[in-house]
Structure formats: C-alpha cells, structure tokens
Amino acid sequence: MENVETGKLSPEEMQGQLEHRERQIEAIRRTSDALFSHPSVEAMVQATLEIALEVLRADAGTVYLYDRPTDNLVFSYVIGPMASELIGKTMPASQGVAGTVFRTGTPELIGDVSQRQDFNPDVDGGTGYKTKSMMTVPVKRTGGSPIGVMQVMNPTVPFTQHDLEVLEVLCAQAATGIEHAQLLEAQRNAEIGNRVGEIAHDIKNMMTPIETGVLTLQPMLDDMFEQVTATVSKCAPEHTWGAEVNDATAGVGSLYTWLLDDLLTAAKRVRRRTAYIAGMVKGTLPPPIFEEGNLNDVVNDVVKTLVRTAKDKGLSLKTALDPTFPNTLFDYDRFFDCLYNLVNNALPETPPGGKVTVRTCGPNTPGGFLTIEVEDTGRGIPEDILEKLFTPDAISTKVGGTGLGTSVAARVVREHGGDIKPVSVVGKGSTFIITVPPVPPAPESPG
CATH class of the missing domain: 3.30.565.10 (Histidine kinase-like ATPase, C-terminal domain)
Structure with missing residues (x-):
C-alpha cells in the first residue's frame, strides 16, 4: 500500500510497477524486431498477437483488421481453441466489444464479460470457447485512427490497468508495423502492375506483325487460289498437269482459311488476355460488356x-x-x-x-x-x-x-x-x- 503520509510506494507496489515497465519494454523491443523481420501484413499480425499473449500471459486472442469497403472487422489472426473456425470470418464494425472499441478508439478492460451488454456470445457459442475476461485495444498509431482491434482473453492471473497500458503500447507499435507492411505491399503491387503493363505493351507489339501478316497473307492466298482454279479450268482434257496442280494445292487450299483465321483469333486472345491480367494487377479492369x-x-x-x-x-x-x-x-x-x-x-x-x-x-x-x-x-x-x-x-x-x-x-x-x-x-x-x-x-x- 502507498504510505498516505509520505506518498511513497510500498515495496510490493514498486515491484509491481517495475514488472509493468519491464513488460512494456519487452513488448516494444519484440514488436520492433517483428517490424523488420516480418515484411508481410499477415506475418506482422501473427507475430503481434503471439507477443501479446506471451507478454500478458493470456489464453487466447484475436486481431481484427478493418475492411473499409464492407465496413466489417475481419478475424485476421486468431490464437486459441477457436482459431480454425474464426480466421477469415467477418463481423460488422458496429457490433460487439470489438466494434465499440474500434468506433470509440478507447481501450476496454472487462473483468467479467457477462456484465457487458455489447459482448457478443455468439462467437463463443459457435466455437465452444468460454470467454470470461478480456482486454480490447484499438490497433492505431498515437494520434491516428484505428486500423483494427486486438483482443486478449482469459489470463492466468487477472488483467490489471498496467496490463492494459502494456497492450496499448504493443498495439501502437503493431499499428506502425502493419501500416509499414501494407505500404511495402502496395509498393510491390504497384511495381508488379507497372511491370505487367510493360510486358502487356511488349506482347501487343509482338502480336502486331502476326496480325498484320495474317491480314496481308489471307487476301493474297485467296487471289492465288482463284487464279489457280481459273488456270486449271482451262487445261485441255488430254493434259494431266491440271490434276497434278490440284493434287499439289489441295491440302493448303482446304486448310489455309481455317488456319489463318485461327491464328488471327489466337493473336487477338493473347493480346486481350494480357491486357486483362495487366488491368487486374493494376486494379483498373474495365467492366464486362454483356x-x-x-x-x-x-x-x-x-x-x-x-x-x-x-x-x-x-x-x-x-x-x-x-x-x-x-x-x-x-x-x-x-x-x-x-x-x-x-x-x-x-x-x-x-x-x-x-x-x-x-x-x-x-x-x-x-x-x-x-x-x-x-x-x-x-x-x-x-x-x-x-x-x-x-x-x-x-x-x-x-x-x-x-x-x-x-x-x-x-x-x-x-x-x-x-x-x-x-x-x-x-x-x-x-x-x-x-x-x-x-x-x-x-x-x-x-x-
């Protein structure tokens, strides 16, 4: 207990605060290490939650990331008995304790979840897991807007306000790491998109002489076979050269139209498919034409x-x-x-x-x-x-x-x-x- 007269902390309180500071420092160090060791968002989320559970001695946890187009929180990474059932699922960002914390940006320490009206028991009901107590903290940089929420549940010893502060520090670090990983991912996608665009342009240039050659060759062959037919028709009955010419040209004459049409169609499809993939990578795909x-x-x-x-x-x-x-x-x-x-x-x-x-x-x-x-x-x-x-x-x-x-x-x-x-x-x-x-x-x- 703090000495009221002197304002000094008792040895037990000093020891508790020292342990609290050590956990904060450990959380900062490990999340900083993870920032540089895990360049992908998925790996960063996983490492963050693993560190949180270990440092805070919790039994299970979830990181939700916000999906703006659907206004949902996505179960991006889950550790605990319910992991396989929950990863990838979504919930409206307006529901549950996670939704409350995401909207307000204010962390919550709940010693008994049964006392909270916004606690959603459906998640437990679908997995068989029993949540008793939890801490829920927005994943956001200092002064920034939340990009998600982290929840840790059922500690081996009851959560304290110090633990909540530790989780806040960890989530602030994690937000920096996740945003950094998202930025790197966006840059890589942009580079890939640019490269695919260049390849698509190169393929377009390569297809042009093929298409031009087919369009030039087809009328020439049409004209040639018309002339051959006309010339052979003038062959006198006693001469055999007309039949010989027909035999020599029959194979090409019966196939060239189909072959050239098929070649032209294939060239157009290569061009179209390459443009489609380039557009898909860049996110600029035009709408379908029905x-x-x-x-x-x-x-x-x-x-x-x-x-x-x-x-x-x-x-x-x-x-x-x-x-x-x-x-x-x-x-x-x-x-x-x-x-x-x-x-x-x-x-x-x-x-x-x-x-x-x-x-x-x-x-x-x-x-x-x-x-x-x-x-x-x-x-x-x-x-x-x-x-x-x-x-x-x-x-x-x-x-x-x-x-x-x-x-x-x-x-x-x-x-x-x-x-x-x-x-x-x-x-x-x-x-x-x-x-x-x-x-x-x-x-x-x-x-």
Whole structure:
C-alpha cells in the first residue's frame, strides 16, 4: 500500500510497477524486431498477437483488421481453441466489444464479460470457447485512427490497468508495423502492375506483325487460289498437269482459311488476355460488356482451341452440352478466358489416357442458375492448395505456373453474378462447377 503520509510506494507496489515497465519494454523491443523481420501484413499480425499473449500471459486472442469497403472487422489472426473456425470470418464494425472499441478508439478492460451488454456470445457459442475476461485495444498509431482491434482473453492471473497500458503500447507499435507492411505491399503491387503493363505493351507489339501478316497473307492466298482454279479450268482434257496442280494445292487450299483465321483469333486472345491480367494487377479492369449469346458456343470455341494440345498429351477433351441451354447475357471474351484457364489447368494435371470433359446444364426451374462444369480424371488437388484457390495466395501445381488462372476464372464468374466451386479427390480428379444467373447483375454505379 502507498504510505498516505509520505506518498511513497510500498515495496510490493514498486515491484509491481517495475514488472509493468519491464513488460512494456519487452513488448516494444519484440514488436520492433517483428517490424523488420516480418515484411508481410499477415506475418506482422501473427507475430503481434503471439507477443501479446506471451507478454500478458493470456489464453487466447484475436486481431481484427478493418475492411473499409464492407465496413466489417475481419478475424485476421486468431490464437486459441477457436482459431480454425474464426480466421477469415467477418463481423460488422458496429457490433460487439470489438466494434465499440474500434468506433470509440478507447481501450476496454472487462473483468467479467457477462456484465457487458455489447459482448457478443455468439462467437463463443459457435466455437465452444468460454470467454470470461478480456482486454480490447484499438490497433492505431498515437494520434491516428484505428486500423483494427486486438483482443486478449482469459489470463492466468487477472488483467490489471498496467496490463492494459502494456497492450496499448504493443498495439501502437503493431499499428506502425502493419501500416509499414501494407505500404511495402502496395509498393510491390504497384511495381508488379507497372511491370505487367510493360510486358502487356511488349506482347501487343509482338502480336502486331502476326496480325498484320495474317491480314496481308489471307487476301493474297485467296487471289492465288482463284487464279489457280481459273488456270486449271482451262487445261485441255488430254493434259494431266491440271490434276497434278490440284493434287499439289489441295491440302493448303482446304486448310489455309481455317488456319489463318485461327491464328488471327489466337493473336487477338493473347493480346486481350494480357491486357486483362495487366488491368487486374493494376486494379483498373474495365467492366464486362454483356451481349446475348449461348455459353455452349464459348465451350465449343475453348475446346476447339485446346483439343490439339490435349491430343498431344494423350488425353481426350470432350464436351457434354445441354442442347436446351438457353441464351443469356455475358461477356464472350472474359468467359472464354475463364473456361480456357480452367481447361488449360486441367490438361497437365491429367495423366495420359485420361479425359477432360466440359458440360453444360440448363436451369431445373424457370429463371434458375445455369451450370458449367470442367471435370478431369487427373491427380486431384490437395486440401491445402484447394483452400487457397480463387485467392491472392493461390498456388500453381504446374511447373512454371503462377496460380493466376484460377483467380482470373473466379473474377469472371463473380462479374457475372455467379459462383465457382471446386470439388476434388486426390488420385481421382477434380471438377470445377460454375453457376451463373440467366440475367447478369446490373453494373455498379460509379462511386
């Protein structure tokens, strides 16, 4: 106890304050180390929470980061029995103790959560974890606005006001580190975007002579074969040279139009796909252009493009199309890219003798969703990779692959108001199931 007459602290109080200062110093040192050792936001968040639990001797904890577009707090990192169920989930930034602390910017020490009306018991109910006491602190720099909230729960000894101050110091340091990591990430993305833009420009320049050459060669060949036909028609019956000319030119004459058209189409698709990826990386992707058509036609065009690749690999690439599949509104170019990526990803994952099938199925009820499936008899996708598909952390299992193909596919489907779901069994194969509405969503208004 403090001596009232002298104002001096008792030895026990001095020891407590000394331990408090030591914990503050330890928190500052370790979070400073983490700032320079963990350049990514995810790693920084993880390290921050681990340090908090260890320094404050707490049983479990959560770091929520604020997602401005949705006005939600995201369970960005969780330590404790409920971690696997909560990571990645969201809650409105206006709800719960975390929401209160985020909105007010004022830290809270709650010795008994049952006494708080804003405590949300649903989280505990969904995980089986029992929260008894907690500290909740805004993750923000001194004088700044919160970028998230940190909660630590159920200490081995009761939390004190000193502990709350320690957590405030730690969160202030963490906010600096997280914002620094976010800045580095944004800079890296900007550099990647610029580089992809340069590559897209280079590819555009490379495609120009191909397209120009095809457009120049096609009318020349048309004219040449017209002249050959006219000349051969004048051949006298007793001469054989006309038949010999026909035999010599028959192969080219029957194929050149298709080959040149296909080459021109492929060059345009390379240009378009590169521009799409460059726009996606830079975040400047233009909205889709919805036009009426039939997705069966897109499937046929994708299969036509990749059937030779499949044959060279000893695979069967087939379609199973619903003849009653209705017309809908969609962006042909983007849906071609979507299905092309899925089929092209399936081919190297399928061993020789296997097959890849693209099927369509119309709605079972009027106005119901349309379904497109890309199924393979390949190696299947391990669970850890399957979980990351359609996310920025997607991993490619192909040699030299980037993992961008599935991200492109997912984005296209979302643009059409649909959903894409992977189903896979290791050793047996995978199926990507796309469902889209017969009418696409209305475009978002600017702002």
